[in-house]
Amino acid sequence: MENTLAYIKKVIPADALHIGLFDPATSMSRTIVRICPDHWPKVPLSFPIPEAAVPRVAEEWRTDFSFGILNDAREEDPCIQELIRIFWPEEVSVLRTRLIMESRMIGMLLLAAEGCNRYDESHAELMGMLNEPFSIALTNALQYEEIVRLKEMLEEDNRYLHKELRHISGDRIIGADFGLKEVMQMVRQxxxxxxxxxxxxxTGTGKELLANALHTASPRNAGPFVKVNCGGLPEGLIDSELFGHEKGAFTGALALKRGRFERADGGTLFLDEVAELPLSAQVRLLRVLQNREIERVGGTETIAVNVRIISATHRNLEQMVKEGSFREDLWFRLNVFPIMIPPLRQRSQDIPALLEYLVARKCKEMKITRKVHIPAGTMEFLREHSWPGNIRELQNLVERGLIQSQAKGFHSGLLVLDMPRIPALTQTEKHLNTSDESFLSFDDAAGSHIRRALEKTHGKIMGEDGAAALLGLHPSTLRGKMRKLGISKKENP
Ligand SMILES: Nc1ncnc2c1ncn2[C@@H]1O[C@H](COP(=O)(O)OP(=O)(O)OP(=O)(O)O)[C@@H](O)[C@H]1O
Ligand SMILES: [Mg+2]
Structure with missing residues (x-):
């Protein structure tokens, strides 16, 4: 606008250029652009028009005139003189032009020159030629402002909804003072x-829950929490999902897409199942983590991203590094602060509280209002189970129990929790079957062996055809080992 004024000056008397708006609803004046000599009045960005002048200004804003010339302020009404003094020095000439877009008044363009009687109609005619480019420039500026405002509103909404979501899902961490005490200490650190x-x-130990808790407890909690399920992405789509793509980067890239990294800017990026990333993608991820900038697929500019990384896996990454299926340098990057969440069978003291919490949460979801009683003996049986699916398995059990109880109309008023007929494979057995995992600990191997013996004897421990005999152990020794390893007879009906 400074350049424009310098240019206009060559043709028309002009010491100042001012573009302003009047809002009839609030009687406020807004300054969009003001260029004037330093000793001229400073006009606030936004201020209420003096009351006496409002009718005249409002009238002018409404009526259809193409220009207005003021050559001597002393000839004006006192109320207008007051207004003029806010904008201009004592002796001034002002040329006003309306800026119109699609027959809507969008603003007022004012040129001012020091001294009286500086303007005539020929100046107004010349200015009329600039009306359209000025209107376009003002519309663009106002629309840009609107976009920024909407964007901020969206971000605000987004933050609010995220908070609300956490509130609704009511994700509490049960066992924070018991089985997860050490874990929670590390989280706080x-x-x-x-x-x-x-x-x-x-699986199911609460990795995602804790990732969320970490974000919430971090200074980034006003920023986004963005999750990527690294195991769920087809190899060809990983890059565009993580880093985004430009419009037309490949067939099907119909529009620009921001990747998860960009979306997580200012917040936390949760790389879930990080061990499932193929090696080629690991290289690119590492580069982004090192440089803290991304390039969209098909793009040329680099975009700085400020994210905190939380990753999770149920696999033994160290072992994968040794085998060459996970990059060592990436592992070093991610493994700065590892937190090991113990499986449920190692924190059976949390089971009663978890059960109560999960029943309440599910009841709320299923809109069950009557009180649910849990039959006597259930707890022992839950404590003895080995929980290969951890909290999620318990959650599924509760859900199944509630559905079944509801189907029966809660006849007994009891929630009946029952183990599935076919016991799910335990982690240990999965290890034995697939053997692609880390080497088993002695306890895990022994546990698995005992389970197989129990399966063979249909849960019988004593006697010639009992598991103790099969394993060459005294029955009480076997019972002791089962207790220690958290194995129940009931898993093997
Ligand atoms: N300590 C806990 N207190 C309350 N709820 C829990 C706790 N731990 C886990 N849960 C619940 O158990 C379910 C599984 O947790 P989550 O999804 O965080 O596990 P995960 O380790 O990410 O599992 P996976 O490896 O299968 O992805 C969720 O519904 C979660 O809310
Ligand atoms: Mg998970």
């Missing part, structure tokens, strides 16, 4: 920092 965190633990 590392949450305020920027360090990457690696969450390790069997």
């Amino acid at each position: 590392v949450a305020p920092l920027e360090s990457p965190v690696l969450l390790l633990g069997e």
Whole structure:
């Protein structure tokens, strides 16, 4: 606009250029652009028009005039003189032009020159030629402002909804003072920092829940929490999912797409099942983590991203590094602060509280209002189970129990929890069957062996055809080992 004024000056008297708006609803004046000599009045960005002048200004804003010339302020009404003094020096000439877009008044363009009687109709005619480019420039500026406002509103909504979501899902961490005490201590230590965190633990132990808790407890909690399920992405789509793509980057890329990294800017990126990333993608991920910038697929510019990384896996990454299926350098990057979440069978003290919490949560979801009683003996049987699916398995059990109880109309008023007929494969047995995992600990191998013996004897321990005899152990020794390893007879009906 400064350049424009300098140019206009060559043709028309002009010491100042001012573009302003009047909002009839609030009687406020807004300054969009103001260029004037330093000793001229400073006009606030936004201020209420003096009351006495409002009718005249509003009238002018409404009526259809193409220009207005003021050559001597002393000839004006006192109320208008007051208004003029806000904008201009004592002796001034002002040329006003309406800026119109699609027959809507969008603003007022004012040129001002020091001294009286500086303008005539020929100046107004010349200015009329600039009306359209000025209107377009103003519309663009206002639309840009609107976009920024909407964007901020969206971000605000997004933050609010995220908070609300956490509130609704009511994700509480049960056992924070018991079975998960050490884990929670580590979470509290590392949450305020920027360090990457690696969450390790069997399936269903609460890795995602803790990733969320870490984000919530971190200074980034006003920013987004974005999850990527690295195991769920087809190899060809990983890059575009993580880093985004430009419009037309490949067939099917119909529009620009921001990747998860960009979306997580200012917040936390949760790389779930990180061990499932193919090696080629691991290289690219590492590069992004090192440089803290991404390039969209098909794009040329680099975009700086500020994210904190939390990753999770149920696999033994160290072992995978040794086998060459996970890059060592990436592992070093992610493994700065590993947190191992113990499996449920090692924190059976949390089971009663978890059961109560999960029953309440599911009842709310299923809109069950009557009180649910849990039959006597259930707890022992839950404590003895080995929980290969951990909390999620318990959650499924509760859900199944509630559905069955509801179907029976809660006749007994009891929630009946029952183990599935065919016991799910335990982690240990999975290890034995697939053998692609880490080497088994002695206890895990022994546990699995005992389970197989129990299966063979249909749960019988004593006697010639009992598991103890089969394993060459005294029955009480076997019972002791089963207790220690958390094995129940009931798993093997
Ligand atoms: N300590 C806990 N207190 C309350 N709920 C829990 C706890 N741990 C896990 N849950 C619940 O158990 C379910 C499984 O947890 P989550 O999805 O976080 O596990 P995960 O380790 O990510 O599992 P997977 O490896 O299968 O992805 C969720 O519904 C979660 O809310
Ligand atoms: Mg998970």
